[in-house]
Amino acid sequence: MDIEELLYRVGELVEDTVKRLGSSTVRFLFPRPSKVPPSSSALVRLFKKALTPHEILSLRVQLAFLAYLVVALILVFLNLPWIFLAVSLLYILYLRYLLVTYQEFILEYSAYKTFYFWLSIIAIFAYGGYFAVRKYAFSPYHFYLYILLVLAVVLSFRYYFKSRYGRDYTYGVVEEVKNDLVKVFVHDDIAANVKPGYYWVPAVPDAEPGLVVKLLVEERAFRSARPVRILEVYLESQSSQTETEPKEETE
Template structure:
């Protein structure tokens, strides 16, 4: 390799690195779906891209919490929390901006993880400052109670803004008087993904999309209880709600 070719290869490498950094810091929506190879190892069966994306967000957040816990107890320097938070928030922003359109309902996931991550940083960073400068255990407890209050306020705001008492699913099997419905992960309805047996309704056939009423449970995931609408082909739909009697 000549010296000119060597310099040219270095220039190409630098250009690729700069382009990758620019794409990471200023992400644009992608038309190609993300690849979560590492996260895929945690699932035993085929899952939808939405479920895999949601699981990836959960794992990233849990890893961030674990690192914060470790830093709080292993070091008294709160600056380490900033060192961990900076790449995490950049990566979270990159994921949601570049691949957020592959989520079934992007906005609730963006708000949930952005605000919850910010509250987590505030909790750990503030705790480190209080422990370092205030010293008294009373101040620590007061700060923890303040953070808990903020979390409850956010929970109320999120449910008020994005919460709903229904979700959507796909009919997989009809068996006598019950129907097996696959429900996606739905953070707005607080429903875990899975297959649920629900009471049978007219027009519910395998492959059709249905609207499912969910029952909210305090500090637990909501539970699908019954189908309230069946979406028929050609944009028509069949409601299973009782109709008012007319004269």
């Protein structure tokens, strides 16, 4: 290979790399809904089971939020406000990218978006406000008042979210019927405060494997709610590996 051909190939590689970076940057800054479901081989290997698109997206959002909280805490401790602002902006853009791009695969998209977006905004202002408090506070009581203020904001948001989106039921898919019990699969449900997983509830007539059911959930103090019994059976089979909400025409 002569020097001219080598330079030509290097030029092609650089051009292709620049185009890919440009395309990725545009998609990141101006996301559009995608018909391609999210995927993550790393999460599948970590949990050692098949994950639905909703579960994969939910885990990616939760991990991004937790990572931001840890990194932001370190930046606050090191007193690096400008790096904190840059990281916060990057995190919000990434969260927006995930929620907009894969909105077709999120159950209760409006509730999900409201919960994580506003919780993230509260976290950013809570951390950011601490920089100012640490700089201008002249008494330890100022820190205590600030912590109480942040707690009041979090509790107010919790009350608003529950009053706007909260409900005492969720949906699941019947996986197994055994004697007088039914095993149902339930996705994580922010509106009902239910964690994903399999739950055993009392059996009801017509509950058969593959059918979507509506479940009553019971609130528990300082813990997630738990499905306790079946309220309704939707007589249209549906795989638990797609979604657990009944199709519109079955309601």
